[in-house]
Amino acid sequence: MSAFWNAWVWAITLAVILGCSWLLLATRKSEPHKEATEETLGHSFDGIEEYDNPLPGWWFQMFVATVIFGIAYLGLYGLANVKGFYGWSSVGQYEEEMAHAEEVYKPVFAKYAAMSIEDLQSQPDGLKIGQRMFANNCSLCHGATGAGAHGFPNLTDGDWLYGGAPATIKQTIANGRQGAMPAWGPVLGEEGVRDVTSYVLSLSGAEHDADMAARGKQQFQALCTACHGADGKGTQALGAPNLTDNTWLYGGSFEQISHTIRTGRNGVMPAHKDLLSDDKITLIAAYVYSLSNK
């Protein structure tokens, strides 16, 4: 905490404690009667009157006790940058708990650390740990079951953008991926986009206009094969999808495909190596691998 905020917190805390003490003593001093009295304050609400009695002693002492408690608490636990008698701090407590968790869970992960992703397939408890970490870290984008959504690949279907080998999955999770499909609208023009879209539809046997597709094929050969391959089956090293199957990351309708081609796509899979330890990434990768390798 900066020196300013430290002083700020202390000033407010001390002001409140001193203010309460002053209020308590000042009102006690101004009481006209030190003992119980029959006198009233003189006002009457529907015939109900108020005695001018002093605050009962036990009550007054309870207030004093809370003030003393507050001061003692400050002394024991400290405030802001000043450590108290016990040396407690929220950061210290957090670190202590993290160290404790590390100690408790380390043997659990160590048991699996030596195993390969293939070996882990026969470890139901290990896969369950992977599944829980998947739920915490991945389901937000890939869905609770890993089935994906528009723009987020399905991890259960055995169809891979970057490849489904254990080491490849692990690399995807650790280092992340960035899809790079350029925008072709400015190059092809609107008519060209529609022609190529028709050709892409023809690759997976979907309904299409044959004349447009024939023109689109030429464009495709010139512009798209470097990444998607001469046969349109894709290149996993570039994350360029197979266009001949019926699995679509961004949708397979004429409108969706032409939009993809016109404006490009840049799906981002975030890197997790700074968020999760290598042991954890291995267990998650084992779980992801198990989804399509039952």
Ligand code: HEC
């Ligand atoms: C912020 C959203 C997001 C999160 C969180 C996320 N992913 Fe991804 N993931 C993506 C996107 C988007 C892609 C596709 C990247 C592309 O289009 O090139 C992807 C791709 C992948 C792929 C490659 C799939 C293939 O077909 O090759 C794998 C495997 C994967 N993610 C696993 C995971 C795992 C495991 C986690 C959790 C540790 C995770 N992802 C967390 C968005 C996310």
Ligand code: HEC
């Ligand atoms: C520089 C490499 C590259 C070139 C060239 C390229 N693409 Fe792509 N394309 C990609 C990548 C990478 C993706 C995946 C983007 C992502 O994951 O966000 C993609 C995605 C697509 C998709 C979406 C597939 C789906 O499953 O939703 C279509 C359709 C497509 N490209 C068509 C084309 C066409 C048509 C051309 C030529 C006009 C072309 N691409 C040229 C790299 C390329």
